[in-house]
Amino acid sequence: MPLLLSGRVFRRDLDACGCLAMHVPLEGGSETRLLRRLRAAGYRTQLSSARGLGDPEVFLFQLHGIRPPHLGHQSVGRNGAVGEVQQVMPQLAELFVDNVPVVLWLLEGQVLSRSELLALCDLCKRESRLRVVVEMGGARSLNWQPMSTLLGV
Template sequence: MASTCSLQQHGRVPASINLHHKQQRSCSPRISVMVGNRNVMLLQGFIYNNNVSKRRPTAGLVVRCSGIGLGDFIGGDLVKFDIGQWLSDVEEHKALAIYPPHEGGYEGRYLNRLIRQGYYFLDLSARGLGDPETTLTKVHPVCPAHLGKQPIARWYFPPEVDFRLEHLPPDAKGLVVWIIEAKVLSKAELQFLALLPTLRPNVRVVAECGNWRKFVWKPLKEIAGLTAEGA
């Protein structure tokens, strides 16, 4: 230190010493970053750089979390704490709009629980379904793909829902119509699906109307714009 002061008095301070002091003054000891509900405090150490060596001390990290529950730490994909609410909402509303995560797989936990309750399933895709009322509750025509100069044929199939209701086992609790890609359906088609349990009391409807960060659901009547009085 004494040698440095003497060099400064005589005006002969090396460039490396000035650079070292400038880096120490420019280093910020603490940086605060906001990430959602988490405050991440990064404690940044001093960095010493020159042409010969490079030293980077380990930074301390303190994470503060808020707005999370026990389910975020224990069994995120296995233990579902809302299974009881799921079963009660299926029985109460009878038609639900679900929003599973994009990666998929989570809805299978809730589907398996309905199977354990005694429900049987009819899996359909909204793409190519046609008119839901005609396909599910009426005798409907189906035109198979024709090749080349073959004549265009038309086959008639029984109602998808009524046909399966007639062949349910005696101990079955009911039939769940699980429709994937229901986000392509119109509002009128969603309204019919919301009213289908009223027309067929042993039928429950689950429609995948979109995606969300976690598995959530709402009554299908709310999504379709139907009120309790209008239903």
């Protein structure tokens, strides 16, 4: 990897594909450089973990409910068995205010199933301002490919 990564090729590939699968060196650093380059180019960015994502469209764009984790024995009252459902704001709603492209960078993407990755690709096709980068694991050098190529679609 070059010492100074300009990010032009990455940005061009991201705009062309919409959803990229990325393999990054395990020591880190390259993804933050690319995020900084994207922000400087006018993109809005959101860094998040892929663990616990669930349904990508609902989690990112719609008001949805979550339950607290089960903590063992609870009182048998109203909320003892299942817990109270808390409403959570969508993660990307406030980023789509203007007509500015938004990049969602998902860490630990290797835990996502094939159907979740396909849902992210479809989401990028439907929402033209959304770009998704999914880190799919480690590699000796920084490389990326379109998610559709990785999935064989």
